[in-house]
Amino acid sequence: MEIFDSLMHGFAVALQPEHLLLALIGCTVGTLVGALPGLGPVNGVALMIPLAFNFGLAPTAALILLVSVYYGCMYGGRISSIVLNIPGDEPAMMTTLDGYPMARAGRGGEALGLSAVASFVGATIATIGLTLFAPLLVTVAIRFGPAEYFALFMLAFATIGGVTSGSFTKSFIAACLGLLLGTVGIDPVSSVARYTFGWYELYDGIDYLVALIGLFAISECLLFLERDQHQRVAPMQLGSAVPGMRQSLSCASTIGRGSVIGFIAGVLPGAGASLGSFLSYVLEKRWWGSKGRFGSGDPRGVAAPESGNNAAAGGALIPMLSLGIPGSGTTAILLALLLSMNITPGPLLFEQQPEMVWGLVAALFIGNVMLLVLNIPLVGLFAKVLQAPSWFLMPMVVLVAFVGVYSLNNSPFDLYMMLAFGVLGYVLRKLEIPTVPVVLGLLLGGQMEFNLRRAMAITGGDWSILWSSGISIGIYLFAITLLVAGLIYAWLVKQRLE
Amino acid sequence: MSDDASVSHAALGDRIAGAVLALLALGAWWHSHTFVTGFMQPVGPGVFPRLVSVPLGVLALYLIARPGINQRWPGQAALVRQLGMLLLLGCYGAVLEPLGFVPATLLATVLLMRLFGARWRQALPYGVLLGLALFVLFEFALGIPLPDMPGWSV
Numbered sequence: 001m002e003i004f005d006s007l008m009h010g011f012a013v014a015l016q017p018e019h020l021l022l023a024l025i026g027c028t029v030g031t032l033v034g035a036l037p038g039l040g041p042v043n044g045v046a047l048m049i050p051l052a053f054n055f056g057l058a059p060t061a062a063l064i065l066l067v068s069v070y071y072g073c074m075y076g077g078r079i080s081s082i083v084l085n086i087p088g089d090e091p092a093m094m095t096t097l098d099g100y101p102m103a104r105a106g107r108g109g110e111a112l113g114l115s116a117v118a119s120f121v122g123a124t125i126a127t128i129g130l131t132l133f134a135p136l137l138v139t140v141a142i143r144f145g146p147a148e149y150f151a152l153f154m155l156a157f158a159t160i161g162g163v164t165s166g167s168f169t170k171s172f173i174a175a176c177l178g179l180l181l182g183t184v185g186i187d188p189v190s191s192v193a194r195y196t197f198g199w200y201e202l203y204d205g206i207d208y209l210v211a212l213i214g215l216f217a218i219s220e221c222l223l224f225l226e227r228d229q230h231q232r233v234a235p236m237q238l239g240s241a242v243p244g245m246r247q248s249l250s251c252a253s254t255i256g257r258g259s260v261i262g263f264i265a266g267v268l269p270g271a272g273a274s275l276g277s278f279l280s281y282v283l284e285k286r287w288w289g290s291k292g293r294f295g296s297g298d299p300r301g302v303a304a305p306e307s308g309n310n311a312a313a314g315g316a317l318i319p320m321l322s323l324g325i326p327g328s329g330t331t332a333i334l335l336a337l338l339l340s341m342n343i344t345p346g347p348l349l350f351e352q353q354p355e356m357v358w359g360l361v362a363a364l365f366i367g368n369v370m371l372l373v374l375n376i377p378l379v380g381l382f383a384k385v386l387q388a389p390s391w392f393l394m395p396m397v398v399l400v401a402f403v404g405v406y407s408l409n410n411s412p413f414d415l416y417m418m419l420a421f422g423v424l425g426y427v428l429r430k431l432e433i434p435t436v437p438v439v440l441g442l443l444l445g446g447q448m449e450f451n452l453r454r455a456m457a458i459t460g461g462d463w464s465i466l467w468s469s470g471i472s473i474g475i476y477l478f479a480i481t482l483l484v485a486g487l488i489y490a491w492l493v494k495q496r497l498e
Numbered sequence: 499m500s501d502d503a504s505v506s507h508a509a510l511g512d513r514i515a516g517a518v519l520a521l522l523a524l525g526a527w528w529h530s531h532t533f534v535t536g537f538m539q540p541v542g543p544g545v546f547p548r549l550v551s552v553p554l555g556v557l558a559l560y561l562i563a564r565p566g567i568n569q570r571w572p573g574q575a576a577l578v579r580q581l582g583m584l585l586l587l588g589c590y591g592a593v594l595e596p597l598g599f600v601p602a603t604l605l606a607t608v609l610l611m612r613l614f615g616a617r618w619r620q621a622l623p624y625g626v627l628l629g630l631a632l633f634v635l636f637e638f639a640l641g642i643p644l645p646d647m648p649g650w651s652v
Contacts, residue, residue, distance in 0.1 A: 054642050167566045169557050173519060176554035180526055180547060187543040192533045194543060195526070225583060225614070226576040391616035392624055395607055402587065403603075403632055406594065407642045415591035419584055426580075430569050431515050449546040453539075461540030 003135055010358025013060065014366055019359070022057075022065040023367045027374060030072015035080050035382050036393060040090055041073035041273075041313075041330040043220060046212045047397070049337055050404030059341045060356045064363040066337060067317070070330055071123060071364065074273065074313045075371050076382065078115045078306055082108055083383050091273035091309035094281040098294060098301025105297055109379070113244025114299055115306040116375040118255045120368055121248075122307030125259040126266065126314025127364045130321075133267070134350075134357075137322040140471075141347040146454035147465050151472040151479075153448040156325045158479040159268070159486070160437045168490065170433040178441020179448070181206055188446075189453055201413045208336040208443055210405055210414045211421045215435050216329075217401045218422025221394055223429065244299075245376070251303040254284055262308030266315025266328075268482075273328065276312025277305035314364065321345050321357060325444070329436040332443055339443070512565030516558045523555030582613055598647030599637075604629040 013019065026048075033044035048069050052062040077092030082099035095115065102111040144152070157175045184195045185205030196202040248255065261283060262276035284304035285294045294301045316328045324346040326332040338345055343353070350357050375382075405418050425435050452466075459465045467473055526547055535542025572580065590606040608625030612618070636642045 054636070169560055169564075170566065173554065173557045173561065176523075176550050176557065177519070179550045180522075180554060183547045183550070187533070190533075190535070190539060190543045192543045194533055194547065195529065221583065222580050225579045226572045389616070389620075391611050391614040391620065392628070394614045395610035395625075396628055398583075398587070398610060399603070399607060399628070399632055402590065402606075403636055403644075406591075407636060407644075410643075412591045412594060415594075416588065419587055419591075423584065427515075430571060431511055432567055432569060433515070445546075445550075452546065453541045456541040457539075459540075 003131060006135075006354060006358045007131060007362060009355060010360070010362035011366075013355050013359030014064065014362035019061060019064050019363060020366070022061055023068045023363050024370055026065045026068025027072040027075075027367050027370045030069035030074075031076035031079075031371065031374065031382055032072075032385055033069070034073030034076025034092075035386055036076075039220065039397065040077065041070050042216050042333060043397070044069050044073045045330055045333045046209070046216050047400055047404060049209055049213075049333070049340075050408055052337070053340075054404075054407055059338070059343055060359050062337060062341070063334070063356065063360050066334055067360060067364060068367045068370075070313065070334070071310075071367050072371060073330075074123070074310045075116065075119050075375055077309070078119065078302075079112065079379065079382050080386050082111045082115065082302070084386060091277045091312070092305075093274070094277045094305035094309075095302060097281070097305075098296070098298050101295075101297035102299070102302065107243075107297070109240045109242075110244040110247060111299070111302050112379045112383075113240075113242065113376060114247050114251065115244075115302050116372060116379070117245055117248035118251070118258065118303040118306040119310040119375075120372040121255045122259040122262055122310035123314050123368050123371075124365070125256075125307075126263045126311040127361065127368065129263050129267075129311075130314055130318055130364070131361055134318050134322045134361075137318065138347045138350045141323055142351075144347070144471065145469070146451040146458070147467075147469060148472045148475065149451040150448060150455060150466060151475040152323060152325060153444055153451070155475050155479040155482075156440065156444065157437070159482045160440065167432070168487065170431070171437050174428065174433050174435065174437035175441045178438035178443075179445040180441075181211075181438070182442045182445025183449070188450070201411070205446075206417070206442065207408070207414065208439075209340065209408060210418045211442055212333055212336060212439060213401050213405055214418035214421025215425035215439060217397060218418060219425030219429060219435070221398050222422060222426040224390070224394055247299050248303065251300055254300045254303045255307045257287070258284065258304040258307035259311040262311030263315040265308070266312030267318050273309040273312040273316065276315075277309035280308025281305040317364075321349065321360075322347060324349075324447070326440065329439060332436065332439050336439075336443055344447075509565035509568075511568040511571070513562050516561035516565070519558035520555050520562070523551040523558060526551040527555070579613060583610070586610060586613065595645045596648075599644035600629070600633055600647060603632060607632075 029048065030044055033039050034041060045066050048066055052065055057065065074091065077087060078095045078099065081087045081092040081095040082103050085096050085100040087093040087096055099111045099115065102108065160171050160175055184202055186193050186203050193203060258280035261280045265276035265279055266273065281301065281304050284300055285292060288294070288300065292298050292300060316326070316331045320326045320331040320335055324335065324344060326335045335345060343349065401418070402415060405414050408414060428435050428438070455465050467476065530544035530547040530551070533542065533544040535544065586606065586609055590602055594602045604626055607629040608621050611621035611625050616624070633644070637644050
């Protein structure tokens with residue numbers, strides 16, 4: 001019942017008018033950003049961070065705003081999948097498979113209504129999971145010392161290759177690159193300047209937010225400039241969303257399965273919403289076999305991935321909040337926000353700032369209801385926004401990013417840095433080297449090194465402390481298992497392709 | 499989100515990237531020896547960068563030996579547009595403080611919209627609208643002191 005009490009206190013925090021308003025703003029902005037093709041939760045949350053700073057928001061309020069954007073994006077991603085056949089963000093990719101055929105058949109409104117309910121159920125189940133499991137994980141994590149934390153960071157990086165699509169080599173290269181970039185600046189332990197080459201602007205290290213916005217938002221715009229700019233989108237008759245809500249009853253079992261699978265995929269380090277929606281869709285398709293019409297407008301093909309990706313988004317918050325280790329790009333950005341506000345997530349956060357953690361969890365429950373309410377009547381409005389021309393939307397994104405980054409430190413140097421990271425992100429994406437591990441390396445590198453050095457300081461330089469406790473050996477074994485499983489999976493996929 | 503049509507088996511990009519990264523790893527390793535280890539520090543400031551540069555170097559060499567898949571590189575027209583955007587934004591950063599926020603931003607919004615395919619009669623009104631909206635949002639709603647135009651102050 002302790003959890004229940006904490007959650008009630010959380011609701012008291014989340015129901016303050018300021019927090020409710022921020023959640024509403026976040027949900028609306030998130031749905032819009034998620035709906036815009038190419039702008040996923042990563043970009044949405046990254047762009048909101050400078051705004052949150054400039055509003056002078058307290059950490060709890062800023063976090064509520066950003067997770068509302070995050071949840072909103074997961075809802076919004078489905079809209080352009082269904083209406084335009086372009087996934088609004090990566091996790092919404094699976095939704096195009098059955099959502100667009102439904103829309104073509106004049107059942108777009110139905111698909112949007114059904115997917116809104118599926119998203120709601122998925123996200124709610126995941127938030128309940130977060131409420132129950134995060135405190136459990138905290139009771140284990142509270143016993144972690146520096147050596148165990150170091151092992152945990154190794155786990156995060158070992159598993160990263162499994163999911164960020166594509167080659168293991170490239171994922172690990174990206175992680176190493178991020179870790180190396182993370183060492184730039186004055187070393188906090190010895191006060192030695194590392195890799196600054198006399199540039200005093202680099203002494204504080206590379207600003208996470210500048211790097212993030214460059215890697216994601218600027219590189220997205222560069223990629224966009226390559227595409228054919230004269231694609232016109234034909235408006236489409238959506239029809240009513242009401243039958244979709246009724247349909248969700250007949251898809252209840254699909255939604256339930258999708259939510260659970262998505263949640264598990266979200267909790268695993270390095271996995272994330274894309275895996276969640278992929279697994280839910282594939283398993284659901286196999287479950288029904290020839291009885292389903294998957295791929296040609298089966299409502300279950302909309303319900304499964306949407307419940308899956310929203311559940312995964314909630315699940316991914318668990319390792320971020322209770323261990324301080326993000327499982328996805330977006331949770332990495334949330335971590336960056338917290339670190340910039342001098343708050344270190346992890347087991348201590350639950351003890352020292354329970355009102356923040358539980359306020360956040362309560363805000364997620366409230367935000368979910370808001371999103372469902374927003375998404376049923378306003379879906380036509382959101383679908384209209386998609387038809388705004390890209391020559392207006394993309395410059396807007398670039399300039400919000402630009403002015404936002406400038407306003408952080410009032411420094412033109414940050415702007416050039418952001419452009420440099422934009423080019424880096426673009427080149428990496430062209431080379432199919434994932435950018436999320438770079439961000440994780442940059443973010444976690446400092447903590448990883450700090451824990452390594454603390455462990456060494458305890459033993460006076462004896463490296464065996466790293467694998468001397470049961471917990472750390474367990475973590476290493478788990479990491480190796482996941483790594484091997486990922487390698488085998490990649491090998492199987494390759495065999496299948498050839 | 500890459501569609502299959504734009505993926506090509508171009509090993510060259512990976513090989514170049516591998517070579518650059520291998521050099522980077524080597525440089526990072528070499529440079530890390532200049533970091534002075536303090537008194538009573540079992541692990542100095544150079545150890546962690548070295549620990550990272552070893553796998554980076556090894557993986558980069560592996561990438562040279564076994565390159566993977568790259569996406570197709572942009573054509574000349576796209577490349578010009580991309581360089582245009584970078585140049586435009588770079589100049590924007592440079593003139594932001596000397597010119598002041600409003601003129602610099604108005605120029606940037608109009609030109610960016612042109613770059614993203616708008617006609618002049620679209621880019622001019624909407625660019626001015628967006629520029630002014632950004633000014634109002636950041637200066638008044640968010641209360642950030644933006645660089646003033648010389649001789650003006652809000």
